[in-house]
Amino acid sequence: MEPDISVISSLIGDRARSRILMALMSGKALTATELACEAEISAQTASNHLSKLVGSNLLVVRKQGRHKYFQLANHQVAETLEMLLNLSSTLGSQKITTGPADPDLKKSRICYDHLAGVTGVALYDALLGQEMISENSQNITLTERGELFFQKKGVAVDELKKGKRPICKSCLDWSERKSHLAGSLGQWILEDALAKQWASRRLDSRVITFSKRGVSQFTRCYQIEPGSFL
Amino acid sequence: MEPDISVISSLIGDRARSRILMALMSGKALTATELACEAEISAQTASNHLSKLVGSNLLVVRKQGRHKYFQLANHQVAETLEMLLNLSSTLGSQKITTGPADPDLKKSRICYDHLAGVTGVALYDALLGQEMISENSQNITLTERGELFFQKKGVAVDELKKGKRPICKSCLDWSERKSHLAGSLGQWILEDALAKQWASRRLDSRVITFSKRGVSQFTRCYQIEPGSFL
DNA sequence: CCTATACTTCGATGGGCAACGAACTGTTTG
DNA sequence: CAAACAGTTCGTTGCCCATCGAAGTATAGG
Structure with missing residues (x-):
């Protein structure tokens, strides 16, 4: 049976989650709060999203004290996101307002x-x-x-x-x-x-x-x- | 200003639409009815999905008589879908029991x-x-x-x-x-x-x-x- | 014309899920 | 210990949107 791409794609296909993933595209590990801020959502909502992303193995998490550092799971995830970025830009979709750090x-x-x-x-x-x-x-x-x-x-x-x-x-x-x-x-x-x-x-x-x-x-x-x- | 991958991803992230896209991965041009059948949805629903996919330039359509033939827009779309297939299989999404086909x-x-x-x-x-x-x-x-x-x-x-x-x-x-x-x-x-x-x-x-x-x-x-x- | 087929539009329905307030656990600090 | 902070869980709300029935448009062939 072929894998079902709709599962992963719908995970990526939420605006808040895609902003989280984009923030992690730098390869940096970020905390839950930082990601919530990045996606402009509340901490609870971010927690929900992050647990989904970790549960589906798109992200890995590392606990450090009272912080949780999230990262893209591997290179393949980053490459797929990059493909989607390329595709989105060539298909001419809207631009995101990215808050410059x-x-x-x-x-x-x-x-x-x-x-x-x-x-x-x-x-x-x-x-x-x-x-x-x-x-x-x-x-x-x-x-x-x-x-x-x-x-x-x-x-x-x-x-x-x-x-x-x-x-x-x-x-x-x-x-x-x-x-x-x-x-x-x-x-x-x-x-x-x-x-x-x-x-x-x-x-x-x-x-x-x-x-x-x-x-x-x-x-x-x-x-x-x-x-x-x- | 990064492109927003959530738009494209959420399009792919619908089960019916992803089945349509998978069917088109064969490279063949298929009609709306065939695709509706493939995705196991009604013709109306398929029409709705297809207009979205065409509108976002994931698909191209060619009208021939009273038929509409749909195809993936280009190789980049096919390659991105293939990446998502790979990712879905390596992330170990649920594999269903293998049928005879x-x-x-x-x-x-x-x-x-x-x-x-x-x-x-x-x-x-x-x-x-x-x-x-x-x-x-x-x-x-x-x-x-x-x-x-x-x-x-x-x-x-x-x-x-x-x-x-x-x-x-x-x-x-x-x-x-x-x-x-x-x-x-x-x-x-x-x-x-x-x-x-x-x-x-x-x-x-x-x-x-x-x-x-x-x-x-x-x-x-x-x-x-x-x-x-x- | 009429009928069959292909596809679309409209409207109503319903389910899934993102979002957040409130309240909880766990960690650090003073 | 209490207070501040990070993150989670729960329950509720609201809305987006996939879905389909019904009806409308377009094409093909008698």
Whole structure:
């Protein structure tokens, strides 16, 4: 028996769900709330849609804390959506009003209490490159070298070790789809940057704004390649 | 400004319409009544669906006397439907118990205008093994050797080269999950086999039936291993 | 003309389902 | 602990649209 394409197609054929899928076409993993916002629907409705999409194996989900990160299940799904995109554009259908994501939000923002966005990912890569942190299968740890480095910066590493919260934790970045640094050390780094006025929080937003001086100090402090920092 | 895939997808995502589209995947032009019968709906309902499909440029229609013949608008539509077929089968939608007609459909069938199923895959593998075609990362091309071979068979390769449509294209086979040959060459091979009466189309179905003589001629012509051909 | 056939239009019906408010579980933070 | 937040479940509402009966238009053949 031939597979029934109407099942999958009708899943894609709902406006809210197609907007969710389009948002995920970037390959990035997004949370349920972000997708609800993207599709301009309530969280309940999004939850319903997302469970359908996961149930039909169009999406996969990864739970992280109280967040759920959704992604396209595989390359084949992305390719099929791409075909539909091409077809839709050649057949000349209407255009969608796509809310352009805030470029500042993409650049650097706060993720609970630590730095995310391009900046956060650059920091993570720099620390990894200098072997301040090491990546095992899933977990990351602060290396001896890293421990010395941060002690010199004034971090009470021993105090952090006593805490229940892990010092280093990798957190999936939704705009970059790469890891950035969470955990108590990630929190410290952001707080430190804010305290030194390298950066400031923008009101009513998750955006973090670095000053010109802040960028140069921050990149020098953690040996971040200037190129990876816009 | 992205095109909105939900419009097209919801058109395909209706059970009756998807059955109509599947029936047209045979490449044949069918009348409204035939399509209504195929989808098991009334003539009025079919008329409604067909006007929508034509209105969105998924189908084209040709009026002939008091009949209207419907066809898929172009290859792109056929290819997109094939992608959806593949996706539906790999996502493991419910497979229904196989009826008697199913083995034939799996064995050889028409995929818009070229050969698919076990036969189509065997042909593809044979051509690849003899280096008539070569597979690059994604695309496939007709080799010099293949060009000579098909010119001897009477294919106007130079003419095909002028066409907008690619000569060789790999098309993922939903039942075999391997590639078979599409493109203008794939079309020629099927037409040639039908013209030489090695095979015939079954009425009201996508099944291609090879005669006993047809199998031996076909396998000899393209050096297909008899074992790969049930 | 008349009849048969092919297809369309109109109107009414009904079912499926997207949407959301309210209330719930589970996680993080202070 | 309480409060804030992420996500879910449930029940209700409303509407879109597939469906078909009935009637209308168009073509073909006597």
